[in-house]
Amino acid sequence: MKNSKIVDGTWQWLDRKTREGSRKLARTTSRRSFLARLGTVLTGAAVLPLLPVVRAFAAESVAELGDPQSCDYWRYCALSGTLCSCCGGTHTSCPPGAEPSPITWVGTCRNPVDDRDYLISYNDCCGKAFCNRCHCHNTERARPVYYPSKSSSVIWCFGTESRAYHCTVGIVLGEAGGQG
Amino acid sequence: MRVVMLPALLLAMASQFFVTPLRAETVGKTVLPEPQPSWFMMNGWEASYIFDAADQQMKGLISHSVFTPAVVTLPSRKEAYFVDSFYARGVRGTRSDVLTVIDMRDLTTKAEIDIPDKAAALPIRQHIALLDDERHVVVFNMTPAQSVSVVDVVERKLTAEISTPGCGIIMPAGPRGFLMLCGDGTLQFITLDKNGKEAGRVRSESFFVMEQDPVFDRVVRSSGGWMLITHDGLVREVGVDGDRIKVGEAWSMLNAEDKEDGGEKEQWRPGGDQPFTMHRNTSLLYSLMHKGKVDTQDAEGTEIWVFDTSRRKRVAREVLPVAAEGILSSQEPSPRLYVLDKDHKLNIYDGLKLALLHTIEKPGVNGALLQTLTPND
Numbered sequence: 001m002k003n004s005k006i007v008d009g010t011w012q013w014l015d016r017k018t019r020e021g022s023r024k025l026a027r028t029t030s031r032r033s034f035l036a037r038l039g040t041v042l043t044g045a046a047v048l049p050l051l052p053v054v055r056a057f058a059a060e061s062v063a064e065l066g067d068p069q070s071c072d073y074w075r076y077c078a079l080s081g082t083l084c085s086c087c088g089g090t091h092t093s094c095p096p097g098a099e100p101s102p103i104t105w106v107g108t109c110r111n112p113v114d115d116r117d118y119l120i121s122y123n124d125c126c127g128k129a130f131c132n133r134c135h136c137h138n139t140e141r142a143r144p145v146y147y148p149s150k151s152s153s154v155i156w157c158f159g160t161e162s163r164a165y166h167c168t169v170g171i172v173l174g175e176a177g178g179q180g
Numbered sequence: 181m182r183v184v185m186l187p188a189l190l191l192a193m194a195s196q197f198f199v200t201p202l203r204a205e206t207v208g209k210t211v212l213p214e215p216q217p218s219w220f221m222m223n224g225w226e227a228s229y230i231f232d233a234a235d236q237q238m239k240g241l242i243s244h245s246v247f248t249p250a251v252v253t254l255p256s257r258k259e260a261y262f263v264d265s266f267y268a269r270g271v272r273g274t275r276s277d278v279l280t281v282i283d284m285r286d287l288t289t290k291a292e293i294d295i296p297d298k299a300a301a302l303p304i305r306q307h308i309a310l311l312d313d314e315r316h317v318v319v320f321n322m323t324p325a326q327s328v329s330v331v332d333v334v335e336r337k338l339t340a341e342i343s344t345p346g347c348g349i350i351m352p353a354g355p356r357g358f359l360m361l362c363g364d365g366t367l368q369f370i371t372l373d374k375n376g377k378e379a380g381r382v383r384s385e386s387f388f389v390m391e392q393d394p395v396f397d398r399v400v401r402s403s404g405g406w407m408l409i410t411h412d413g414l415v416r417e418v419g420v421d422g423d424r425i426k427v428g429e430a431w432s433m434l435n436a437e438d439k440e441d442g443g444e445k446e447q448w449r450p451g452g453d454q455p456f457t458m459h460r461n462t463s464l465l466y467s468l469m470h471k472g473k474v475d476t477q478d479a480e481g482t483e484i485w486v487f488d489t490s491r492r493k494r495v496a497r498e499v500l501p502v503a504a505e506g507i508l509s510s511q512e513p514s515p516r517l518y519v520l521d522k523d524h525k526l527n528i529y530d531g532l533k534l535a536l537l538h539t540i541e542k543p544g545v546n547g548a549l550l551q552t553l554t555p556n557d
Binding site for chain 2: 080103127128129130137139140141142143144145146147148153154155156158161162163164
């Protein structure tokens with residue numbers, strides 16, 4: 001029952017996104033550029049089924065959809081840094097040998113699958129050289145550095161052996177304003 | 181004809197025996213010229229590159245740690261100061277933070293002053309500042325507990341570590357003090373005694389709401405104090421009068437037409453890595469602007485808007501050919517405007533005509549913080 005709801009929700013989300021995307025495309029692109037990009041879009045459509053679907057059907061976890069190696073992945077709405085999922089780790093796990101920071105800042109992102117807000121902990125992975133891959137700079141609900149608990153600009157390698165920044169993961173802490 | 185050629189040939193052959201042998205060149209050491217108001221720095225990863233906007237040539241480089249976002253200069257002592265933070269084994273080992281003193285005559289390291297191993301690594305100019313007594317440098321710490329380290333650069337010693345919970349950003353104010361922005365929407369003013377210890381602190385009334393429209397952590401020095409700008413484009417000048425904090429009346433960067441030009445979701449907003457700069461002599465405030473949703477405070481600017489802050493009015497607007505991440509005005513009588521575009525090219529504009537003068541195509545620094553060599557910019 002729950003799985004069918006998730007599948008329905010996923011299709012509704014895809015449907016909505018496609019609709020919104022078509023409207024945006026019509027508004028913002030010229031006919032010529034649209035044609036130029038069409039080939040890319042079609043190639044992308046063929047590849048779409050191969051994109052990773054993360055933990056979509058785990059009953060005890062958040063139902064979600066998307067590519068954890070993309071800055072558009074819903075959990076990264078306020079992530080500023082590089083993605084551990086591109087650096088030998090995953091979206092929830094530091095790469096080999098890197099130390100997760102126990103102190104983080106917490107953002108709030110909306111999960112497009114169930115249209116609910118979740119608290120996301122952005123843990124930096126530390127103690128190794130900067131992983132220069134998959135840079136993201138998202139600032140949804142981020143605040144200035146003098147309000148560090150909500151700042152995406154702070155290097156959160158605190159309480160670790162070294163504050164050398166390696167990459168960042170996004171951990172779901174719970175539903176925002178919910179039971180969590 | 182043969183008669184004429186023969187002596188010439190003989191002369192040429194003979195000259196082979198009398199040519200002075202080529203002297204091997206030796207490596208020289210360039211002497212740094214006197215820094216000029218047209219000089220600026222681009223602070224990047226592990227180094228700050230110094231350029232002269234007048235001839236667009238690089239003049240030299242200051243080496244520093246990867247945790248060094250900004251440099252403060254003190255022309256009267258021909259010195260520059262910044263935080264170096266190192267680990268003994270590169271990314272591991274024992275950490276040591278120091279305030280490094282650079283001799284601006286030859287860009288060599290002149291001294292190191294030990295400071296607490298707590299210096300914050302923030303990509304903003306005002307994580308460090310030289311107070312107006314031209315003696316005390318204040319460094320912002322985050323562990324994540326917030327504090328500042330105070331260094332006497334004349335005596336070359338740490339004078340104090342002062343706890344500043346809930347506040348960050350160091351804005352020199354008064355003869356020997358500094359303002360800080362606080363997360364509860366207030367300003368804090370800390371004064372020091374002549375020994376560099378805390379002498380007093382006061383707090384302003386709350387004048388902005390963090391969750392609604394926070395003040396940017398990118399602030400710029402004005403003639404009367406500091407310009408604070410909110411994410412929605414409200415401008416306030418703040419300063420001190422004795423030991424009292426002054427918060428000026430807010431005015432908007434957007435006029436009614438600008439607001440109409442945007443919609444409910446997208447509005448004209450200031451934004452970028454270094455979105456604001458001020459030319460103090462003319463009271464001109466420059467801002468990178470883009471049309472975007474709320475929380476796009478770091479988005480690149482597609483236009484530069486110029487405001488006469490004495491009249492609180494926009495006086496010019498320029499569409500950029502390439503979106504920009506940062507801007508900086510020189511403090512020359514007629515300002516030059518340095519614009520770092522998203523392709524990491526450095527464009528030099530006439531700050532009054534907003535006409536492009538030159539482009540440094542490959543400055544060698546990506547994502548840099550721009551600074552002049554004056555103490556506060």
